[in-house]
Amino acid sequence: YVIVMVGINGVGKSTSLAKIAYYLKSRGCSPLLAACDTFRSGAVEQLAVHAKCLDVPLFQMGYAKDPASVASAAIAHAKEKGNDVVLVDTAGRMQNNKPLMNALAKLVEENDPDLVCFVGEALVGNDGIDQLKMFDSALSTRSGASSGKTRRVDGIVLTKYDTVSDKVGAALTMTHITGAPILFVGVGQKYNHLTRLSVAGVIKSLF
Numbered sequence: 328y329v330i331v332m333v334g335i336n337g338v339g340k341s342t343s344l345a346k347i348a349y350y351l352k353s354r355g356c357s358p359l360l361a362a363c364d365t366f367r368s369g370a371v372e373q374l375a376v377h378a379k380c381l382d383v384p385l386f387q388m389g390y391a392k393d394p395a396s397v398a399s400a401a402i403a404h405a406k407e408k409g410n411d412v413v414l415v416d417t418a419g420r421m422q423n424n425k426p427l428m429n430a431l432a433k434l435v436e437e438n439d440p441d442l443v444c445f446v447g448e449a450l451v452g453n454d455g456i457d458q459l460k461m462f463d464s465a466l467s468t469r470s471g472a473s474s475g476k477t478r479r480v481d482g483i484v485l486t487k488y489d490t491v492s493d494k495v496g497a498a499l500t501m502t503h504i505t506g507a508p509i510l511f512v513g514v515g516q517k518y519n520h521l522t523r524l525s526v527a528g529v530i531k532s533l534f
Contacts, residue, residue, distance in 0.1 A: 329402055329413045329438065332484075333431060334446035335458055336419035339486035339513060341370070343446050344414050345377035347484075347511070349518035351412055352383060359410035361401035362387035363394040363434065366418040366427070374416055381518065384410065394418065395434040402438060415440065428461070432469035435478055442481045444510065449485040452497045459483070459501050480507050485524075488512035499529070 330347070334340045341364075348358045360378050362385060364370035371387045378385035386401040398415050405413045417434065420427035435443055445462055447455040459480065467477045483501055498509055509524045 328411060328442075329398075329415065329440035330442045330444055331398070331415040331417060331435060331438075331440045332444050332446055333417055333462055333480070334419060335421055336367075338419070338446050338448050340419060340446045341373055341377065341416050342516075343484050343486060343511075343513060343521070344374075344416050345381060346513065346518050346521040348377070348381055348383055348414055350511075350521055352381065356412050357410045358383050358412040358414055359401065359405045359408070360385045361398055361413055361415045363397045363401070363415050364418040365390050365392045365394055365397060370416070370418070384408070394430055395437045398434050398438045428465040429469070431462075432465050435466055436469055443478070444482045444484055445480045445507070446484045446486060447501070449488040449498065449512065450490055455497055456500050456504065459505060463505055480505055482507050482510040484511045484513065485509060486513040488524075489514040489520075498524070 332340045332344045344360065348360060351358045360374055360383060362371045362374045371389065375385055386404050388397045388400065394417060402413050417431055418427060420431065443466065445459050447458055463480045467479050485498060502509055511521050512524050514520050514522055
């Protein structure tokens with residue numbers, strides 16, 4: 328099962344990926360982390376620290392490599408070693424950076440992951456909605472043009488959810504415009520600070 332994490336710079340993609348790895352491992356899965364951010368200096372080392380803390384394997388090929396190729400090699404490695412989940416870390420990119428967005432869309436197109444997960448900050452409001460729209464559009468445009476099979480963002484992780492009080496409008500809008508569910512919300516810095524969104528809590532805060 329392959330999960331690709333996407334989002335802009337600095338929203339907590341790598342940390343969220345590590346939290347999901349912890350969540351899966353604690354439920355009997357055998358995750359492998361794939362370091363496909365070959366662009367940002369220090370990204371591979373950051374993921375290596377998470378892998379060591381979690382005692383899970385890391386697949387990496389260093390920097391200045393084609394992220395799509397690294398992801399493909401990681402998936403093949405996981406099959407060989409018996410890891411049942413591959414968590415793919417990608418380069419943070421601004422949603423209007425076309426070369427990097429194209430590289431991300433290429434990774435998704437060539438590796439056909441089971442889940443593309445958008446990571447955004449809960450506290451940015453409409454900016455987060457705009458980011459999600461751009462990522463969703465980049466994926467669907469490339470996939471539709473090349474194969475006729477449109478690929479979209481499949482799920483959403485909201486970080487820093489513990490800092491937004493009862494403001495849930497952006498979260499609802501993100502789900503509405505994409506049809507993608509909010510899979511998890513980050514509620515702290517530790518690996519176990521990841522929880523499912525309480526629908527009852529959201530409804531209560533609206534009324």
